[in-house]
Amino acid sequence: MAKKKLSERQKRMIEFIQDFWQDNGYPPTIREIGENCEISSTSVVNYNLNILEKNGYISRDGRVSRGIRLVTEPVVSERDSRLIPLAGRIFASQPVAMPDATSTFAPDEAISLTRELVGNEEGLFALQVQGDSMIDAMISDGDIVVMKPQITANNGDLVAVWLNDDTTTLKHFYKENGRVRLQPANPTMDPIFADPKNVQIQGKVMLVLRQYKV
Amino acid sequence: MAKKKLSERQKRMIEFIQDFWQDNGYPPTIREIGENCEISSTSVVNYNLNILEKNGYISRDGRVSRGIRLVTEPVVSERDSRLIPLAGRIFASQPVAMPDATSTFAPDEAISLTRELVGNEEGLFALQVQGDSMIDAMISDGDIVVMKPQITANNGDLVAVWLNDDTTTLKHFYKENGRVRLQPANPTMDPIFADPKNVQIQGKVMLVLRQYKV
DNA sequence: ATAATATCAGAACGACTGTTCGGCGTCAAG
DNA sequence: CTTGACGCCGAACAGTCGTTCTGATATTAT
Secondary structure (H helix, E strand, C coil), X not given: CCCCCCCHHHHHHHHHHHHHHHHHCCCCCHHHHHHHCCCCCHHHHHHHHHHHHHCCCEEECCCCCCCEEECCCCCCCHHHEEEEEEEEEECCCCCCCCCCCCCCCCHHHXXXXXXXXXCCCCXXXXXXXXXXXXXXXXXXXXXXXXXXXXXXXXXXXEEEEEEXXXXXXXXXXXXXXXXXXXXXXCCCCCCEEECHHHEEEEEEEEEEEEECCC | CCCCCCCHHHHHHHHHXXXXXXXXXXXXXXXXXXXXXXXXXXXXXXXXXXXXHHCCCEEXXXXXXXXXXXXXXXXXXXXXXXXXXXXXXXXXXXXXCCCCCCCXXXXXXXXXXXXXXXXXXXXXXXXXXXXXXCHHHCCXXXXXXXXXXXXXXXXXXXXXXXXXXXXXXXXXXXXECCEEEEECCCCCCCCXXXXXXXXXXXXXXXXXXXXXXX
């Protein structure tokens, strides 16, 4: 299925099919393609659709209305993306600001990630790290952390904890011998030991994201 | 349009429409819904579709074949996701393995990210970091870096550079006074100075991703 | 120039599809 | 019991849709 050169008309058809599908959620009929691409006969549309199929640009379902599929990259379904609210910023000196479940958020205040990366967990939210206080967790200024709210943790989890000395940090969590060991991700740094009742888990880090300017 | 309770049959219809759309790229016809949901009459399907529309679960285009749209969350278009090939792993001791433009890759060997994050740049590829050699760039073992291939860089870019002493590192790039300063992201570490002709830029880091096990 | 091929137009056919209508059974309110 | 709302069934209609056929025009090769 080597891709050959397309005629102007065929390019226009592909483009229209894309846009139509985008707008309506279903593919156009042969006649709709004809009207939009100024092709007077359905047979010509059909003729060119067959060429597009033979060259691997589309796939068709015979005798099925709107049975046209664009074959582009492997289809990543719409359902594989989800919006995660950007709840705010995280400082070392404050508890994590949990998102208000009832509050809405503007599109700008959310990031979209594929479900492949973040799974189907409910209640996920994102925080942008401010300052280099999390540097021991290999997280730097401006990074975005996606968190799952929970108040317990398993050994090894990277969690946001609120210590009674009034700081929030991200550390790996280990419960051992009745005390809590908070292990920095950076192996060159030493762990912190704390009394469990002074450690308040706020959430677990699911993903860290760092973008560089273009 | 408050969402009311759905009957078993209506739930099944919604589910079928979702799956059908997922599988075929276009919505089912009334009769296809009827066959799959064991509804003998098209009028019953139509009847329930109208109810679903009134309650805000779907939207319909009158007198249009397959004119059914699911109304779900804010639609993140399929075109907002893209696959980025996972070209391989990156060690400190080897040059970056650039992806072969002609080679294909299996779905498992790619990650999908939203266009919002990675933009529309061509030729992007991802590498999984192996080892802690990039720790000075705040990148740890297992992290995924998305790179854009290029052989030049602007001041401040985080680039993968191949030094003549046979190591690959990720450093911030600065050209100053005829020499190249490679600045570790970790501010506590000292920069490396090098002769430009000993520095070979392989690509620029666009994004860093770190996932934690669920 | 001539033939072969590619592209297109128009029309028609049959199957597919959305819509509508009359009727049936159930169930709760009046 | 009657009434009406609800969910359902079967059938039929008209327009839509993919397909196919005949033939015309344009492009290219020989």
